[in-house]
Amino acid sequence: MKTLFLSFMIGLSNLAYCQNIYFTDKGQISFFSTTPIENISAVNNKVYSMINLETKDIVFSLKMSDFKFENQLMKEHFLENYVEASIYPKANYKGVFLSSLNPDSCKTSKPCKIETQGELTIHGVSQMQKTTTNLYFEKNEWIAKTEFWVKLEDFKVKVPQLLWEKLSEKIKVIVDMKYRIYIKN
Amino acid sequence: MALIFQKKALFILFYFFSFSIFAQEDLMKILESEQKPTTEYISATFKGTRIVNGPSIEQPGKKVLQFMILHRFGSINNGMYDFFGLDQARIRLGLDYGINDRLSVGLGRSSAYKMVDAYIKYKILRQSTGEKNMPISLSVYSDIGFNTLNDDPDLNERQNIARFSYFTQLMVARKFSERLSFQLGLGFVHRNFIKNPFEDNTVLFSSLSGRIKITKRFAITSEYFVTLPWQIKSPYNPSLSLGFEIETGGHVFQMHLTNARDMADPVYVTETRGDWSKGDIFFGFNISRAFVLGKKKDKTW
Numbered sequence: 304m305k306t307l308f309l310s311f312m313i314g315l316s317n318l319a320y321c322q323n324i325y326f327t328d329k330g331q332i333s334f335f336s337t338t339p340i341e342n343i344s345a346v347n348n349k350v351y352s353m354i355n356l357e358t359k360d361i362v363f364s365l366k367m368s369d370f371k372f373e374n375q376l377m378k379e380h381f382l383e384n385y386v387e388a389s390i391y392p393k394a395n396y397k398g399v400f401l402s403s404l405n406p407d408s409c410k411t412s413k414p415c416k417i418e419t420q421g422e423l424t425i426h427g428v429s430q431m432q433k434t435t436t437n438l439y440f441e442k443n444e445w446i447a448k449t450e451f452w453v454k455l456e457d458f459k460v461k462v463p464q465l466l467w468e469k470l471s472e473k474i475k476v477i478v479d480m481k482y483r484i485y486i487k488n
Numbered sequence: 489m490a491l492i493f494q495k496k497a498l499f500i501l502f503y504f505f506s507f508s509i510f511a512q513e514d515l516m517k518i519l520e521s522e523q524k525p526t527t528e529y530i531s532a533t534f535k536g537t538r539i540v541n542g543p544s545i546e547q548p549g550k551k552v553l554q555f556m557i558l559h560r561f562g563s564i565n566n567g568m569y570d571f572f573g574l575d576q577a578r579i580r581l582g583l584d585y586g587i588n589d590r591l592s593v594g595l596g597r598s599s600a601y602k603m604v605d606a607y608i609k610y611k612i613l614r615q616s617t618g619e620k621n622m623p624i625s626l627s628v629y630s631d632i633g634f635n636t637l638n639d640d641p642d643l644n645e646r647q648n649i650a651r652f653s654y655f656t657q658l659m660v661a662r663k664f665s666e667r668l669s670f671q672l673g674l675g676f677v678h679r680n681f682i683k684n685p686f687e688d689n690t691v692l693f694s695s696l697s698g699r700i701k702i703t704k705r706f707a708i709t710s711e712y713f714v715t716l717p718w719q720i721k722s723p724y725n726p727s728l729s730l731g732f733e734i735e736t737g738g739h740v741f742q743m744h745l746t747n748a749r750d751m752a753d754p755v756y757v758t759e760t761r762g763d764w765s766k767g768d769i770f771f772g773f774n775i776s777r778a779f780v781l782g783k784k785k786d787k788t789w
Binding site for chain 1: 515516518519520522523524526528531532548549550552586589666704705735778780
């Protein structure tokens with residue numbers, strides 16, 4: 304009887320734990336480099352991300368080679384010379400929401416602005432990153448949007464000082480996510 | 489009895505406590521377990537669509553128009569009088585267009601025989617790792633050239649069909665590491681008209697090319713074309729080139745020393761006169777500029 308009760312409790316806790324997790328494998332992260340000579344942008348539509356409402360954890364993982372550029376040469380250059388994707392194929396983020404997420408108070412008409420703080424890893428270098436995320440809950444999905452700036456220097460991405468290099472030192476990153484409830488396979 | 493109960497309560501407490509720790513620490517692990525295996529196509533086996541003279545397995549890329557200038561100066565052993573060949577020049581101007589990531593077409597105009605040529609290149613296999621594992625890349629390249637010289641009496645007395653020559657090569661390449669790539673080629677050249685009756689109209693050849701990356705932006709390349717020895721006669725030699733590549737983002741600048749002075753596809757295979765042992769070699773460079781056509785104006789992101 305006691306064993307039954309125990310297994311029931313474990314099952315319940317497992318269920319509760321899964322219900323608190325929201326997931327996406329089609330998140331969108333794009334970046335923009337703006338200089339007077341040339342604007343470069345790329346978009347990644349295969350970003351994996353999870354949020355745990357209970358623990359307020361948020362994680363991201365993306366593959367550098369999933370970034371789409373307007374030009375094959377740009378992509379080659381990005382992967383080979385800037386982010387060195389053969390050594391560091393992924394970029395990750397591990398963070399926490401600094402206040403709690405409540406589906407009832409974050410509506411389309413009035414999105415919540417929540418601070419997130421965590422560790423962003425690009426090019427094998429981890430940096431603390433603090434951003435404000437706009438979130439709302441609609442039709443059983445969490446929609447999250449944020450943007451922040453990344454300094455290439457902070458992540459040891461070297462940009463040679465040649466006249467024909469047209470890359471800005473500060474890159475704007477735009478994050479656009481749509482999470483649904485996580486069902487474990 | 490009470491002790492046993494306490495132990496159990498402790499166990500349950502401990503269990504839930506450890507579980508919540510687990511949940512916090514391993515959200516990243518759960519996420520990573522969800523990431524599906526994908527196929528990674530190997531990029532930049534070579535940096536240019538041509539290694540020196542000969543084609544590489546690389547394509548310009550979808551909807552990319554590439555303008556390429558191949559330039560060779562005169563023979564270095566002419567010495568100071570000719571400023572080591574810099575007084576003279578031969579050239580091939582080319583336009584390459586990527587229809588998609590696998591198929592490209594191109595046009596060229598060379599000083600050798602004032603030749604106009606057109607080619608098609610198709611990437612049959614792409615080297616990849618991950619879910620789909622392919623150890624090599626395989627491409628086929630086929631070029632047709634038309635000799636437009638108007639002062640060659642042998643050609644002038646013949647039909648125009650005599651002015652055509654053909655070049656086809658199958659190329660197998662592998663990027664062994666970030667630094668090292670090799671390409672092996674096998675092909676044939678067919679010339680509708682040849683001046684030396686002891687040569688063959690159809691010449692089989694093979695090629696070996698390599699690239700060694702030294703730093704992020706510099707690489708050493710080499711290329712060797714050899715034919716069956718009895719098919720072409722003296723004074724023609726196999727062509728050997730040594731090059732140095734500088735990558736500047738969107739541009740590749742290739743400089744080389746070669747004994748093949750002409751850059752039209754059939755000519756460097758069958759009519760390379762230069763001789764490395766006599767210093768009868770040529771300094772040259774290739775530059776290319778890529779233009780992206782069909783840019784999307786309304787960016788949805």
